Amino acid sequence: MPKPLVVQKFGGTSVGTAERILRCARRTADLVSAGHRVVVVVSAMGQATDELIALAKQVNARPPERELDMLLATGEQVSTALFTMALEGMGVPAAGFTAHQVGIRTDGVFTKARITGVDAARVEKALAEGKACVVAGFQGVSEDQDVTTLGRGASNITAVALAAVLGAERCEILTDVDGIYTADPRVVPTARRLEKISHEEIMELASMGAQVMQTRTVELAKKHNVRLLVAASFGSGPGTLICQKEPGMEEVVVSGLVLNTDEAKVTVQAVKDEPGMASAIFEELALRHINVDIIVQNVSGATGCTDVTFIVAKTDLSKAVDCVKGLVARGLARGVAADEGIAKLSAVGLGMRTHAGVAARMFKALAQEQINIQMISTSEIKISVIIPGADGQRALKALHRAFELDGPPAGSGKPKKDSKRMKS
Amino acid sequence: MPKPLVVQKFGGTSVGTAERILRCARRTADLVSAGHRVVVVVSAMGQATDELIALAKQVNARPPERELDMLLATGEQVSTALFTMALEGMGVPAAGFTAHQVGIRTDGVFTKARITGVDAARVEKALAEGKACVVAGFQGVSEDQDVTTLGRGASNITAVALAAVLGAERCEILTDVDGIYTADPRVVPTARRLEKISHEEIMELASMGAQVMQTRTVELAKKHNVRLLVAASFGSGPGTLICQKEPGMEEVVVSGLVLNTDEAKVTVQAVKDEPGMASAIFEELALRHINVDIIVQNVSGATGCTDVTFIVAKTDLSKAVDCVKGLVARGLARGVAADEGIAKLSAVGLGMRTHAGVAARMFKALAQEQINIQMISTSEIKISVIIPGADGQRALKALHRAFELDGPPAGSGKPKKDSKRMKS
Numbered sequence: 001m002p003k004p005l006v007v008q009k010f011g012g013t014s015v016g017t018a019e020r021i022l023r024c025a026r027r028t029a030d031l032v033s034a035g036h037r038v039v040v041v042v043s044a045m046g047q048a049t050d051e052l053i054a055l056a057k058q059v060n061a062r063p064p065e066r067e068l069d070m071l072l073a074t075g076e077q078v079s080t081a082l083f084t085m086a087l088e089g090m091g092v093p094a095a096g097f098t099a100h101q102v103g104i105r106t107d108g109v110f111t112k113a114r115i116t117g118v119d120a121a122r123v124e125k126a127l128a129e130g131k132a133c134v135v136a137g138f139q140g141v142s143e144d145q146d147v148t149t150l151g152r153g154a155s156n157i158t159a160v161a162l163a164a165v166l167g168a169e170r171c172e173i174l175t176d177v178d179g180i181y182t183a184d185p186r187v188v189p190t191a192r193r194l195e196k197i198s199h200e201e202i203m204e205l206a207s208m209g210a211q212v213m214q215t216r217t218v219e220l221a222k223k224h225n226v227r228l229l230v231a232a233s234f235g236s237g238p239g240t241l242i243c244q245k246e247p248g249m250e251e252v253v254v255s256g257l258v259l260n261t262d263e264a265k266v267t268v269q270a271v272k273d274e275p276g277m278a279s280a281i282f283e284e285l286a287l288r289h290i291n292v293d294i295i296v297q298n299v300s301g302a303t304g305c306t307d308v309t310f311i312v313a314k315t316d317l318s319k320a321v322d323c324v325k326g327l328v329a330r331g332l333a334r335g336v337a338a339d340e341g342i343a344k345l346s347a348v349g350l351g352m353r354t355h356a357g358v359a360a361r362m363f364k365a366l367a368q369e370q371i372n373i374q375m376i377s378t379s380e381i382k383i384s385v386i387i388p389g390a391d392g393q394r395a396l397k398a399l400h401r402a403f404e405l406d407g408p409p410a411g412s413g414k415p416k417k418d419s420k421r422m423k424s
Numbered sequence: 425m426p427k428p429l430v431v432q433k434f435g436g437t438s439v440g441t442a443e444r445i446l447r448c449a450r451r452t453a454d455l456v457s458a459g460h461r462v463v464v465v466v467s468a469m470g471q472a473t474d475e476l477i478a479l480a481k482q483v484n485a486r487p488p489e490r491e492l493d494m495l496l497a498t499g500e501q502v503s504t505a506l507f508t509m510a511l512e513g514m515g516v517p518a519a520g521f522t523a524h525q526v527g528i529r530t531d532g533v534f535t536k537a538r539i540t541g542v543d544a545a546r547v548e549k550a551l552a553e554g555k556a557c558v559v560a561g562f563q564g565v566s567e568d569q570d571v572t573t574l575g576r577g578a579s580n581i582t583a584v585a586l587a588a589v590l591g592a593e594r595c596e597i598l599t600d601v602d603g604i605y606t607a608d609p610r611v612v613p614t615a616r617r618l619e620k621i622s623h624e625e626i627m628e629l630a631s632m633g634a635q636v637m638q639t640r641t642v643e644l645a646k647k648h649n650v651r652l653l654v655a656a657s658f659g660s661g662p663g664t665l666i667c668q669k670e671p672g673m674e675e676v677v678v679s680g681l682v683l684n685t686d687e688a689k690v691t692v693q694a695v696k697d698e699p700g701m702a703s704a705i706f707e708e709l710a711l712r713h714i715n716v717d718i719i720v721q722n723v724s725g726a727t728g729c730t731d732v733t734f735i736v737a738k739t740d741l742s743k744a745v746d747c748v749k750g751l752v753a754r755g756l757a758r759g760v761a762a763d764e765g766i767a768k769l770s771a772v773g774l775g776m777r778t779h780a781g782v783a784a785r786m787f788k789a790l791a792q793e794q795i796n797i798q799m800i801s802t803s804e805i806k807i808s809v810i811i812p813g814a815d816g817q818r819a820l821k822a823l824h825r826a827f828e829l830d831g832p833p834a835g836s837g838k839p840k841k842d843s844k845r846m847k848s
Contacts, residue, residue, distance in 0.1 A: 018482030025483075052502070058442030059449075059506050060513035067512070067520050071505035074498035078476070081495035082483050088491070089484035096491050100524065101569055145525055 005127070006031060007171040009041040009137065009159035014174060014233035015079045016046030024174070024233055025086035028132060032092050037127050039166065041137045041159040042083050044075025049152075065110035066146060069139075073099070073147045076136035076155070084134045094132040097122065099139040099147070104158065106140030106148045113140050113148035115157065118165040127166075135162060156217040164224035170241075171226050173213065178232035179240035180205075180212055182405040183257040187393050190406040194255060195238070198245045201255045201348050204382045208346035209260030218242065245350060253351035253358055254403040259396045260344040261389055263293065264317045265374070268324050270305040270334035280332060281308060284323050290316045293344070294377040294386060305334070309375065311386065314340060342374065343392030346384040347399060359383050365402035371395050429551070430455060431595040433465040433561065433583035438598060438657035439503045440470030448598070448657055449510035452556060456516050461551050463590065465561045465583040466507050468499025473576075489534035493563075493573045497523070500560035500579070508558045518556040521546065523563040523571070528582065530564030530572045537564050537572035539581065542589045551590075559586060580641040588648035594665075595650050597637065602656040603664035604629075604636055606829040607681040611817050614830040618679060619662070622669045625679045625772050628806045632770035633684030642666065669774060677775035677782055678827040683820045684768040685813055687717065688741045689798070692748050694729040694758035704756060705732060708747050714740045717768070718801040718810060729758070733799065735810065738764060766798065767816030770808040771823060783807050789826035795819050 008031070010024045031038050052071050056063040063071075077098055084096035103119025123133045137155025140148045150157050156173060163171035179193040180202070199222035206215045213230070221228050221242065231239025271277050278297065285292055293311040312320045317338055324336040352358045359376075362383055366373060371394070375386035387395055400406055432455070434448045455462050476495050480487040487495075501522055508520035527543025547557045561579025564572045574581050580597060587595035603617040604626070623646035630639045637654070645652050645666065655663025695701050702721065709716055717735040736744045741762055748760040776782045783800075786807055790797060795818070799810035811819055824830055 018479060021483050055442060055502075055506060056509055059445050060509040062513075063509045064512045067505040067508045070520055070522070071502060071509075074501045074505075077498045077501075078479075078495060081491040081498075082479060084491045085480055085484040085487045085495075088488045089486075096494055098494070098571075147522075 003035055003037045004169045005037045005039065005166055007039045007041060007159050007163040007166070007168045009155060009171065009173050010043065010083075010233055011155070011173075011175045012043040012046055012048070013176050015042055015083065018082070020233075021045075021079070021082050021086050025083055025090060025092075027174070027233065028087060029090045029092045032132055038132045039123060039127070039162055039168070040083060040132065040134045041155055041162065042076060042079040042134060043137050043155040044072075045079050045082075048075040048078070069110045069113075069149045070147045072149050073136070073139040076138050080134050080136040087132055087134070092132050093130055094134060095126045096134040096136075097126075098136050099158075100141040100145070102135050102162075104135075104140040104161070106142055106150070108142040108144065108146065108148065110146075110148055112151045113142070115140060115150065115161050118161050120162065120165045123162070124166065151216075153214055154216075156214065157220060160217055160220045160224070160226050160228070163226045164220070168226070170229050171221070172229045172231060172239075174231055174233040176232065177230070178235055178237040180230055180242075180256070182255070183396055183400050184259065187259065188257075188397055188400050190400065192405060192407050193237075194240045196241045196243060196246070197255050198350055199242055200245070200381060201350055202242050204346075204348040204379070205256050205258055208258045208348065208382065208384060209262065209344065210256070210258040213242070252349060253355045254347045254349035254405065255351075256348050257396055257399055257403070257405070258344075258346045258348070259392050260346070261342075261392055262314055263311050263342065263344055264314045265339040265342050265386065266310055266312060266317070266320050266324065267337040267339075268308040268327065268333045269337060270303070271308050272332065273304050273306045277332065278308065281324070281327060282310075284327065285312075285320060288319055288323055290320050290323070294375050294384065296375050311342075311344065311375070341389040342386050343389045343395070344384055344386055345392065345395050345399065346382055347403065348382045350381055352381050352383070361402060362399060365398050366395055369394060369398045371398075427459055427461045428593045429461045429463065429590055431463045431465060431583050431587040431590070431592045433579060433595065433597050434467065434507075434657055435579070435597075435599045436467040436470055436472070437600050439466055439507065442506070444657075445469075445503070445506050445510050449507055449514060449516075451598070451657065452511060453514045453516045456556055462556045463547060463551070463586055463592070464507060464556065464558045465579055465586065466500060466503040466558060467561050467579040468496075469503050469506075472499040472502065490570060493534045493537075494571045496573050497560070497563040497571045500562050504558050504560040511556055511558070516556050517554055518558060519550045520558040520560075521550075522560050523582075524565040524569070526559050526586075528559075528564040528585070530566055530574070532566040532568065532570065532572065534570075534572055536575045537566070539564060539574065539585050542585050544586065544589045547586070548590070575640075577638055578640075580638065581644060584641055584644045584648070584650050584652070587650045588644070592650070594653050595645070596653045596655060596663075598655055598657040600656065601654070602659055602661040604654055604666075604680070606679070607820055607824050608634075608683065611683065612681075612821055612824050614824065616829060616831055617661075618664045620665045620667060620670070621679050622774055623666055624669070624805060625774055626666050628770075628772040628803070629680050629682055632682040632772065632806065632808060633686065633768065634680070634682040637666070676773055677779045678771045678773035678829065679775075680772050681820055681823055681827070681829070682768075682770045682772070683816050684770070685766075685816055686738055687735050687766065687768055688738045689763040689766050689810065690734055690736060690741070690744050690748065691761040691763070692732040692751065692757045693761060694727070695732050696756060697728055697730045701756065702732065705748070705751060706734075708751065709736075709744060712743055712747055714744050714747065718799050718808065720799050735766075735768065735799070765813040766810050767813045767819070768808055768810055769816065769819050769823065770806055771827065772806045774805055776805050776807070785826060786823060789822050790819055793818060793822045795822075 080096040087094035106113035137158040181191040185191040228242040504520040511518035530537035561582040605615040609615040652666040
């Protein structure tokens with residue numbers, strides 16, 4: 001029976017300097033000493049990727065994507081070689097591999113390739129020889145043997161794909177935070193680190209604006225039933241385990257809260273209340289690649305007109321307003337109003353499926369704080385409300401209390417103040 | 425009939441910044457416009473290789489060579505991607521390739537791999553599609569698909585190997601000097617740029633200490649009859665063509681002079697004049713990897729003892745002296761003397777083969793300057809003398825006159841003062 005296998009992925013900040021690489025390698029060496037087979041996936045060092053992009057723009061304002069990928073992939077190749085050297089220096093037999101050497105095959109869509117297959121035979125051979133393997137994250141190789149990259153932050157994708165193919169016990173995502181919290185600890189000092197959370201909840205939290213794992217990574221992990229452990233690279237905390245729904249998980253009605261203040265509200269005023277009007281508005285927005293979140297349409301009044309309100313990212317606001325102005329110019333609406341002074345507060349929890357009254361509890365808590373709800377949106381495991389931006393942090397704290405999320409962190413220690421998770 | 429093919433190799437200084445890459449790419453674009461097919465070989469940008477080595481040493485004082493090669497190869501991959509982007513930005517269709525993509529196959533001797541074969545099918549295909557090809561120098565790929573490097577400065581090897589396989593009209597070595605000179609122009613202001621010189625002469629000059637092309641590169645070029653053009657990356661000078669011996673070349677008795685002041689003289693005093701003594705000395709030196717140049721043994725005197733004198737690099741001097749002290753301790757010699765105050769002056773020329781009296785002319789010129797010759801060594805196309813270091817530059821100038829090398833440079837312009845060729 002082979003030793004249990006763990007995939008460890010270290011982010012760019014964690015391997016940002018030689019000294020940090022040595023500290024991360026020590027963590028890997030300890031895991032090897034404890035009787036594990038280990039595959040390490042590394043990102044590029046610190047700001048390496050951004051620096052390479054800046055260099056590319058100096059020689060070509062619109063660098064061709066094939067060569068951009070060839071360029072960017074060097075970032076992870078450097079950290080792979082250095083991490084392997086560090087392990088060897090600690091007496092841990094190790095071998096580093098590029099995506100080409102591992103056999104991380106992708107389609108030929110440069111800068112955002114999708115993995116089509118992972119051979120991993122070479123990694124399995126090295127593991128069988130008792131070596132720790134270090135693999136360059138973020139990259140793959142196309143059928144034409146061209147270097148491809150998987151998109152920003154996609155070293156996590158590499159790690160999950162390897163964990164799936166190799167049947168790893170878990171995939172550790174080691175980063176600069178010590179886990180996932182019930183809410184952003186910088187806003188809610190009483191926020192607790194979650195011990196366990198389901199893939200689905202993390203996906204909802206991410207799509208609501210929490211800066212946790214990318215949805216794409218969690219989706220892949222869910223599909224292949226890979227257990228993800230989010231923990232701090234430097235520290236011994238137990239972190240947060242993202243896994244399949246387990247008995248006991250259902251008992252928690254709300255797992256986490258997210259406050260998102262990066263969005264704005266657009267109101268299309270006095271739209272003619274006729275069939276096809278909504279589609280006219282949102283087709284226009286889609287054509288300009290503007291993602292729309294919550295949409296609310298008022299009941300039509302005596303005028304035969306209605307207001308349509310929707311939420312967009314602040315970065316898309318001026319584009320969205322321009323778009324609506326076009327409709328106004330064509331006489332399809334009377335005017336447009338934009339409001340950047342809003343916040344979206346979301347509660348996510350598997351327990352909502354089985355527990356009635358979660359929405360009522362949320363609205364009651366906000367009413368007690370005299371906070372006005374402007375819009376509401378729900379899914380099976382999520383409730384979001386749009387509220388005045390100025391009330392955001394107070395509302396977040398009130399809900400954190402109302403859903404009984406306050407308390408000392410599960411497990412060891414106090415929540416880290418530098419946590420970036422559940423960022424508002 | 426396909427367009428003539430030129431391989432252009434740009435050194436690290438030439439591609440040291442984005443701005444310099446753009447200037448080099450302009451040179452390539454001009455060659456393409458002039459109706460050539462072009463394959464560009466690039467070194468790593470400026471000090472990139474040294475920086476990567478320094479980084480490696482921070483994580484492991486003795487970095488494993490396999491990972492060192494994986495690390496260093498990123499330097500050329502970066503400049504390859506950037507150079508290709510620069511060409512594309514100028515409207516020149518281009519494609520960049522790593523050694524793996526080209527098919528530069530090597531043995532598995534990391535950090536000093538030898539090329540075992542070059543496929544180049546992919547480069548030929550891209551050329552046929554009308555693309556300029558940019559290839560990462562200095563690197564190859566082993567049978568195990570591991571990244572290998574070919575040794576310091578070996579981007580020239582990549583360029584010559586590609587020129588040979590592709591049947592290029594010439595291989596341009598573009599660098600920070602504008603050609604090869606009859607002597608170091610910083611010492612001899614009247615030194616002339618050579619228009620043409622044979623592979624053999626360049627090899628002798630290089631081995632005598634001239635900082636021209638590495639012997640290994642010229643050997644490979646000679647073997648495959650590749651014509652090398654050494655010229656400045658930034659400038660329009662004609663450079664120096666290194667090619668096979670051609671009619672007319674023989675007429676020049678001496679092509680170039682080299683003054684080397686990086687060596688020292690070691691004298692083993694009162695060695696017993698018995699068979700096997702010389703081999704005892706030089707076996708010891710070889711065991712410690714000390715390269716020995718000129719060796720002179722005095723005629724044995726009445727004492728039955730003799731002095732043996734040889735030349736080593738100054739960097740090896742203390743090791744060599746220690747080595748001889750060991751012989752003294754074993755009673756095989758009486759003592760050792762070291763002299764760092766020497767210079768080696770060499771004259772190289774194909775014409776020596778057919779012209780008698782070259783040595784006499786050399787010795788006479790030195791005698792007229794009252795310069796004492798300590799040691800002499802000759803080969804078919806070379807004469808070297810060891811003289812007092814303080815007389816070195818005066819001797820070099822005297823010989824330059826004596827062999828009628830003074831004069832305006834062949835071709836255009838005056839010799840560049842910043843030339844590094846024929847460095848003393």
